[in-house]
């Protein structure tokens with residue numbers, strides 16, 4: 001996401017390979033006993049920052065959102081994805097989305113991210129909750145993320161590229177799997193079929209492949 005202004009700004013270090021994100025400090029607001037990624041000490045923070053993190057099985061995950069926009073086409077349906085140009089996942093085709101800011105809700109975050117990354121303004125009532133997914137990076141726990149998933153109909157809205165992402169419509173039966181994260185084929189087909197999902201992906205030691213995928 002292009003904007004990150006509210007609450008204490010994490011101490012961001014150098015970006016990793018392929019533009020992967022800086023190591024993000026974990027706030028002290030995570031649940032008691034949570035594993036602090038990379039063994040850092042929590043430091044001081046505010047309740048807003050603590051709400052940017054979720055705790056799953058004692059481990060901290062950065063809260064993010066993804067929103068999949070759809071439109072009809074003469075040959076079926078299309079979904080809006082985009083080439084990530086900056087930040088986490090640079091060079092990959094991804095859905096619109098990003099980090100939850102401060103104390104905003106998942107829904108508000110999704111509406112904001114869609115507008116920031118495509119210029120498309122959705123009414124909150126137009127978004128449908130589509131489930132939840134978490135990604136753990138055992139070799140880099142500071143990258144653990146948990147995402148609420150949303151879908152929405154875009155109607156005739158025309159996406160506008162921004163610095164971070166170049167949005168593009170894809171037929172739902174012609175998803176560019178090879179350009180996406182390697183875990184996408186494990187869970188995205190279910191979402192595209194309209195079935196709510198609850199997924200956990202454990203990334204491999206190279207932070208690229210999939211060690212384990214649990215989808216329900």
Ligand SMILES: Nc1[nH]c(=O)nc2c1ncn2[C@H]1C[C@H](O)[C@@H](COP(=O)(O)OP(=O)(O)OP(=O)(O)O)O1
Nearest residue numbers: 001002021064065086087088097098099135145181
């Ligand atoms: N393994 C994975 N597979 C996938 O499909 N999406 C993933 C993923 N791991 C993370 N993501 C998504 C979730 C989230 O929407 C996004 C990362 O958030 P952002 O786009 O906000 O990151 P950035 O580093 O660009 O953010 P800023 O630096 O704050 O602008 O990557």
